[in-house]
Amino acid sequence: MKLGLVIDLDTCVGCHACATACKQWNTSGTIGPLSDENPYGEDPIGSWLNRIRSYEVDDTPQSKTVHMPMSCMHCDNADCVTVCPTGASYKREEDGIVLIDQDKCMGCNLCAWACPYGARELDQDQGVMKKCTLCVDRIYDDSLPESERQPACVITCPTSSRAFGDFDDPNSNVSKLVVERNGKPLMPELGYEPTNQYLPPREKADVPTMDINAESLSSKVKRWANQVIAR
Ligand code: SF4
Ligand code: SF4
Ligand code: SF4
Numbered sequence: 001m002k003l004g005l006v007i008d009l010d011t012c013v014g015c016h017a018c019a020t021a022c023k024q025w026n027t028s029g030t031i032g033p034l035s036d037e038n039p040y041g042e043d044p045i046g047s048w049l050n051r052i053r054s055y056e057v058d059d060t061p062q063s064k065t066v067h068m069p070m071s072c073m074h075c076d077n078a079d080c081v082t083v084c085p086t087g088a089s090y091k092r093e094e095d096g097i098v099l100i101d102q103d104k105c106m107g108c109n110l111c112a113w114a115c116p117y118g119a120r121e122l123d124q125d126q127g128v129m130k131k132c133t134l135c136v137d138r139i140y141d142d143s144l145p146e147s148e149r150q151p152a153c154v155i156t157c158p159t160s161s162r163a164f165g166d167f168d169d170p171n172s173n174v175s176k177l178v179v180e181r182n183g184k185p186l187m188p189e190l191g192y193e194p195t196n197q198y199l200p201p202r203e204k205a206d207v208p209t210m211d212i213n214a215e216s217l218s219s220k221v222k223r224w225a226n227q228v229i230a231r
Contacts, residue, residue, distance in 0.1 A: 001094060001095045001096065001166050001168055001169075002076075002095070002096040002166060002167040002168040002195055003074070003095045003096055003097055003134055003139075003164070003165070003166055003167075003195070004073070004074050004096070004134070004164075004165075004167055004174065004195035004196045004197070005071075005134075005151070005153075005154070005162060005163065005164055005174075005195075005196045005197075006162070006163040006164075006165075006173075006174045006177045006178060006183060006196070006197050006198075006199060007069055007161060007162055007196065007197075007198050007199070008159075008160075008161040008162075008163075008177075008181070008198075008199040009066055009067070009068065009161075009198055009199060009200060009201050010199060010200070010201045010202045011159045011160070011161045012052075012067045012068075012069060012157075012159065012161040013067065013158075013159055013161075014052050014054050014065075014067030015158065015159075016052055017156050017157060017158055018050055018052075018069055018152075018153035018154075018156055018157050018162060019048055019050045019051060019052055019069070019153075020156075021152040021153055021155070021156035022048070022049050022050040022071070022132070022151075022152055022153050023048060023049070023050075024152070025135060025138070025152035026049060026130075026133070026135075026152075029133075029135070029137045029138075033125075033126075034046065034047040034048070034049070034121075034123065034130065035047055035123050035124060035125035035126065037124065037125075047121040047122075047123045047124075047130055048121065049071055049072070049119075049121060049130060049131055049132045049133075050069060050070070050071040050132060050153055051069070051070055051071075051118070052067055052068065052069045052070075053067075053068045053070060054066070054067045054068070055068065057201075064201060064204070066201060068198075069153075069161075069162075070117060070118065070119065070186075071119055071131075071132040071153075071196075072098060072115075072117070072119040072120075072131045072132035072134075072196075073117055073119065073185070073186065073192070073194030073195055073196040074091075074096055074097055074098050074132075074134065074194070074195040074196065075098065075192040075193055075194045075195065076091075076096070076192075076193035076194075076195065077191060077192050077193045078091060078098055078115075078192060079114040079115070079192065080098070080111035080112075080114045080115045080119075080120060081098065081111075082114075083110045083111055083113075083114045084110065084111050085106075085108065085110065086104045086105065086106055086108075087101070087104055088100050088101045088102075088103075088104035088105035088106075088129070089101075089105075089111050089129070096195060097133065097134050097136055098131070099133055099136065100128070100129050100130065100131060102128050102130075105128040105129050106127075107122060107127040107128050107129060109122055109129070111129060112129065116187060116190050116192065117186065117187075117192075117194070119131055119132065134151055134164070135150070135151035135152055135153075138150075138151070138152070139151065139164075150164045151164050163177055167195060167197075174197070177197075177199060178197050178199075181199040181200070182199075182200065183197035183198060183199050183200075184197060184198055184200065185197055185198070186198060
C-alpha cells in the first residue's frame with residue numbers, strides 16, 4: 001500500500017482551511033501541541049504541517065493565481081530518513097507513510113535540511129521535529145465512521161480539492177484522478193520520488209465579456225431608482 005494525497009491546483013482557492021484543520025487535529029493528536037509564538041503580534045511564527053503558498057503565474061495569455069498547499073510528500077526515496085542519526089525518522093513499509101518517533105528525535109534539524117519541500121518543522125518549544133503524518137491516528141481509527149477515516153485536511157477542504165488514497169491500487173480514487181487529469185509530483189528531478197501528486201490547473205475557457213459602460217449603467221440604475229421613489 002502506498003498512501004498519499006492528490007491536490008487539485010485548479011480548484012484550490014487558497015482558503016487555508018486545510019492548514020487550520022491540520023493544526024487543530026494534530027494539536028490534540030499523537031504528535032501533540034504545535035506551538036505558536038507571538039500569534040497575535042506583527043511577526044507570528046509557529047509549527048504548521050501544511051502550508052499554502054500562492055503564486056501569480058503570468059507566462060500564459062491569461063495570468064492566474066495558483067495556490068499550492070504543501071505538506072510532507074511521503075517520498076519513496078526520502079533523504080530525510082537516511083540522514084537521521086537517531087533513527088527517529090522512518091518510512092513505514094506497510095503503507096509508505098513517513099513518520100518521526102518523537103521519543104527518539106533530538107531536534108538536530110538535519111532532516112529538515114535534507115527535505116527539499118520544506119515539509120519539516122522544528123517545534124521550538126519542544127525541541128523536536130514534526131511533520132504531516134497523513135493523520136495516521138485517524139485513518140486507521142475503527143471507531144470513526146468509514147467516511148471520516150481520512151486526513152483532517154481532506155475532510156475539511158470546502159472545494160474538494162484534496163483526495164486521499166492508495167496509489168498502489170490502480171482503481172483507487174487517487175490513481176484514477178492522476179490518470180484523468182495528468183497528475184504530477186512536485187520537482188521529480190530531485191529524485192525523492194514524492195507520493196503526493198498535483199493536478200495542474202485546467203486551461204481557461206474563453207468567457208464572453210459584456211460591453212458594459214460603467215457610467216451608463218450607473219445612470220440607468222439612478223433613473224430606475226428615481227422611478228421607484230416617484231411611485
Ligand atoms: S517531503 Fe520532505 S519530509 Fe516528507 S518524505 Fe519527502 S523529503 Fe521527507
Ligand atoms: S531532527 Fe530528529 S528526526 Fe530530524 S534528523 Fe534530527 S533526530 Fe532525526
Ligand atoms: S482547504 Fe482546500 S481550497 Fe482551501 S487551501 Fe486547502 S486545498 Fe486549497
